[in-house]
Amino acid sequence: MKKGTWYFEDFYVGQEIPLGCRSVTEEEIVAFATQFDPQPFHVDRDAASASIFGEVIASGWHTCSMMMRMVVDSVLGASSSMGSPGLDKVRWQQPVRAGDTLTVSYITTAVKASSSRPDRGVVWSTWQALNQRGEVACIIEGMGMFGRRPKEDGDA
Amino acid sequence: MKKGTWYFEDFYVGQEIPLGCRSVTEEEIVAFATQFDPQPFHVDRDAASASIFGEVIASGWHTCSMMMRMVVDSVLGASSSMGSPGLDKVRWQQPVRAGDTLTVSYITTAVKASSSRPDRGVVWSTWQALNQRGEVACIIEGMGMFGRRPKEDGDA
Numbered sequence: 001m002k003k004g005t006w007y008f009e010d011f012y013v014g015q016e017i018p019l020g021c022r023s024v025t026e027e028e029i030v031a032f033a034t035q036f037d038p039q040p041f042h043v044d045r046d047a048a049s050a051s052i053f054g055e056v057i058a059s060g061w062h063t064c065s066m067m068m069r070m071v072v073d074s075v076l077g078a079s080s081s082m083g084s085p086g087l088d089k090v091r092w093q094q095p096v097r098a099g100d101t102l103t104v105s106y107i108t109t110a111v112k113a114s115s116s117r118p119d120r121g122v123v124w125s126t127w128q129a130l131n132q133r134g135e136v137a138c139i140i141e142g143m144g145m146f147g148r149r150p151k152e153d154g155d156a
Numbered sequence: 157m158k159k160g161t162w163y164f165e166d167f168y169v170g171q172e173i174p175l176g177c178r179s180v181t182e183e184e185i186v187a188f189a190t191q192f193d194p195q196p197f198h199v200d201r202d203a204a205s206a207s208i209f210g211e212v213i214a215s216g217w218h219t220c221s222m223m224m225r226m227v228v229d230s231v232l233g234a235s236s237s238m239g240s241p242g243l244d245k246v247r248w249q250q251p252v253r254a255g256d257t258l259t260v261s262y263i264t265t266a267v268k269a270s271s272s273r274p275d276r277g278v279v280w281s282t283w284q285a286l287n288q289r290g291e292v293a294c295i296i297e298g299m300g301m302f303g304r305r306p307k308e309d310g311d312a
Contacts, residue, residue: 036221039232041239052238060240061224065192065217076195082208083197084216084248090298091242142246 006079007149008113008121015108019070024058026098032062058096063138067127070104080147082120087142094137102129102137109141113148120147162235163305164269164277171264175226180214182254188218213251219258219294220246223283226260236303238276243298250293258285258293265297269304276303 026045033042037059040047048056058066096102110124127140182201189198193215196203204212214222252258266280283296 036225038225038228039237057239059224060242061217061221065221068215068217069192069194072194081195083213083251086216086245086247087243088245089243090246092240095239 004078006075006081006146008080008111008123008146009149011108011111011123011125011146013108013110017075017106017108019067019074019104019106021101021103022066022070023101024062024066024096024098026056029056029058029062029096029098032065033059037061053095055097060090060092060138063092063096063102063129064090064140066102067104067129067138067140071106071127075106076144080149082145082147084142084144085122087140088124089139089141091139092137093139094131094135096131096137100137101132103131104129118148120145122146160234162231162237162302164236164267164279164302165305167264167267167279167281167302169264169266173231173262173264175223175230175260175262177257177259178222178226179257180218180222180252180254182212185212185214185218185252185254188221189215193217209251211253213253216246216248216294219248219252219285220296222258223260223285223294223296227262227283231262232300236305238301238303240298240300241278243296244280245295245297247295248293249295250287250291252287252293256293257288259288260285274304276301278302 030043041051041053041057042059045056105128107126108123109126111121113121123144123146125142128136129138131137186199197207197209197213198215201212261284263282264279265282267277269277279300279302281298284292285294287293
């Protein structure tokens with residue numbers, strides 16, 4: 001693993017990692033939804049304006065996937081990540097509209113070394129996306145499995 | 157709404173709706189992950205073969221998104237869907253590999269008419285994806301908001 005890699009030992013309860021911000025365009029919203037979630041209010045401007053949302057909104061899966069990309073760019077991409085067993089909660093609290101900018105943070109809520117497998121541990125985290133009005137647009141509570149830092153890698 | 161539309165009243169506890177099956181290719185796995193989850197074991201064949209997974213596996217978000225598309229094709233696409241407040245659980249129980257075929261079903265677990273808004277209700281459901289070996293690859297427990305059937309639409 002290269003220098004700067006995140007290992008299990010680098011996560012601690014209360015840790016908040018800012019992941020930056022990301023805007024989304026109508027083109028991106030429609031492209032994702034056309035492939036994975038072609039409900040009228042995600043892909044059809046006219047149908048969306050007649051819906052309770054008033055305009056095209058992002059698929060919740062798209063919002064989560066955009067947040068995932070930000071977690072990978074800042075944390076998982078240079079880490080000992082061994083994948084995830086799953087999520088404990090997702091809440092889509094505000095529609096994500098074209099032109100919205102999401103500011104995302106990763107908050108560590110629990111860590112537990114594996115008792116059966118000494119080479120790894122589980123990190124629980126909450127990912128929060130605020131829109132440009134400061135409203136919570138999406139919250140994800142999930143788990144990730146991480147390898148422990150090898151002894152020769154300068155474990156203090 | 158057109159004939160055959162799913163309204164809130166069409167869901168009941170214990171209902172199981174088969175959504176068919178869907179195979180996934182390495183090209184699709186890499187394309188999704190390149191955009192949203194570029195961890196080495198999702199996008200890089202060599203890195204993946206050195207990982208605990210042994211070969212490229214689908215991003216969990218990709219698996220969920222593929223399942224979503226199947227739910228839209230069979231249910232939500234012709235429904236009074238008003239979006240979703242969120243999910244209560246996701247479990248990625250088996251890696252999804254190139255060439256795997258997922259057989260997906262939608263199981264209604266609870267229904268509740270809104271007390272404050274007489275035009276809608278919430279449906280809780282479990283979506284289950286089995287792979288071609290009959291193993292549960294992914295389970296999603298979530299909610300959807302649906303409009304109630306209009307009186308003039310033949311509400312019995």
